[in-house]
Amino acid sequence: MAKTYKIAVLPGDGTGPEVVTEGRKVLDAAAKKFGLSFTYQEYDLGGDRYLKTGELVPDSVLAELEKVDSIYLGAIGHPEVKPGPLEVGILLRLRFHVEQYINLRPVKLYPNVETPLKDKGPKEINFEIIRENCGGIYTGAGGAAHKGTPLEYATQVMTYSRSEVDRCLRFAFQRAQKREKKQLTLVHKMNVLTEVGDLWFRAFHEMGEKEFPEVARDYNHVDACTMWMVKNPEWYETIVTANLFGDIITDLGAMIQGGMGIAAGGNINPDGISMFEPIGGSAPKYTGQKKINPLAAICSAGMMLEHLGEAQAGAAMEQAVVKALESGKIKSLSAGRMGLNTEQVGDLVASLV
Numbered sequence: 318m319a320k321t322y323k324i325a326v327l328p329g330d331g332t333g334p335e336v337v338t339e340g341r342k343v344l345d346a347a348a349k350k351f352g353l354s355f356t357y358q359e360y361d362l363g364g365d366r367y368l369k370t371g372e373l374v375p376d377s378v379l380a381e382l383e384k385v386d387s388i389y390l391g392a393i394g395h396p397e398v399k400p401g402p403l404e405v406g407i408l409l410r411l412r413f414h415v416e417q418y419i420n421l422r423p424v425k426l427y428p429n430v431e432t433p434l435k436d437k438g439p440k441e442i443n444f445e446i447i448r449e450n451c452g453g454i455y456t457g458a459g460g461a462a463h464k465g466t467p468l469e470y471a472t473q474v475m476t477y478s479r480s481e482v483d484r485c486l487r488f489a490f491q492r493a494q495k496r497e498k499k500q501l502t503l504v505h506k507m508n509v510l511t512e513v514g515d516l517w518f519r520a521f522h523e524m525g526e527k528e529f530p531e532v533a534r535d536y537n538h539v540d541a542c543t544m545w546m547v548k549n550p551e552w553y554e555t556i557v558t559a560n561l562f563g564d565i566i567t568d569l570g571a572m573i574q575g576g577m578g579i580a581a582g583g584n585i586n587p588d589g590i591s592m593f594e595p596i597g598g599s600a601p602k603y604t605g606q607k608k609i610n611p612l613a614a615i616c617s618a619g620m621m622l623e624h625l626g627e628a629q630a631g632a633a634m635e636q637a638v639v640k641a642l643e644s645g646k647i648k649s650l651s652a653g654r655m656g657l658n659t660e661q662v663g664d665l666v667a668s669l670v
């Protein structure tokens with residue numbers, strides 16, 4: 318009998334629904350081939366619902382999301398809502414609520430994809446960033462006082478507990494261990510963040526020495542890391558880093574792998590409910606035009622399958638993306654310049670699973 322997975326689908330804002338539709342199309346093609354089945358339950362979380370009802374994530378929805386096998390997200394972000402409420406109230410709320418403490422972002426240049434880096438190709442650009450996803454400066458610990466007066470001040474503090482750091486490091490070492498070249502680079506800013514950086518640094522070396530002696534350990538300051546990602550991306554295999562640093566370097570990673578159209582990510586709770594999403598955002602100016610690239614959403618769905626334990630089906634989805642790129646039928650990864658519309662790209666990939 319086919320194995321059935323319960324997937325909560327959050328198409329979200331802007332072009333989110335368009336790319337999620339194509340992701341589902343390719344998921345269904347993989348299901349057919351590998352004898353799986355999916356039940357999808359859609360939730361209309363996002364800017365439109367917020368503007369209409371003032372609701373972000375109702376408690377009833379949170380309770381239902383606790384019962385699914387995985388969550389598939391399009392994008393959150395609405396041009397008529399100021400930055401903050403949707404990102405914090407929906408995206409971070411979900412990540413925190415089900416403790417998706419890992420944000421896994423592959424930086425992989427596929428064949429036939431253009432990178433802005435001169436003389437670098439798929440061999441040089443192939444690594445993984447593991448970003449801590451529930452803690453650090455993202456928790457919002459701190460506060461403000463005297464708002465609107467000359468005495469005004471505000472703080473938002475980078476906090477990390479040893480256990481938060483350890484659980485993230487453990488996942489990162491395990492990922493590093495799976496690669497041919499076993500090398501994990503810790504990225505932080507310990508020359509300035511002497512307390513929290515030192516906590517990460519000691520935890521990293523202690524765990525590595527005790528539990529993962531076969532994984533080579535390296536350390537880069539985050540500013541230097543942005544430099545090396547551009548100059549020598551081949552130095553990296555697996556990177557582990559704190560939440561804010563990971564947010565920043567994964568956008569750089571997306572650009573060197575060909576842009577937001579191809580950059581996929583997973584918000585992972587290794588023992589719980591994970592959420593997969595293209596990292597590109599809602600691209601409001603392209604909404605409804607069928608110009609947006611669905612490959613990142615398709616790759617995220619492939620990561621979801623891998624995470625659900627369907628490694629073969631997940632790899633087949635990724636391979637279908639590679640074949641679609643190799644076919645030369647997709648002219649560019651940029652919205653509006655693909656030479657195909659969003660649906661046609663989805664059809665092409667689905668036909669190649």
Ligand code: IPM
Nearest residue numbers: 393404405408409564567596
């Ligand atoms: C990301 C995004 C989010 C983040 C925003 C939208 C809250 O930039 O997933 O990288 O900062 O984590």
Ligand code: MN
Nearest residue numbers: 564565567568
């Ligand atoms: Mn980001």
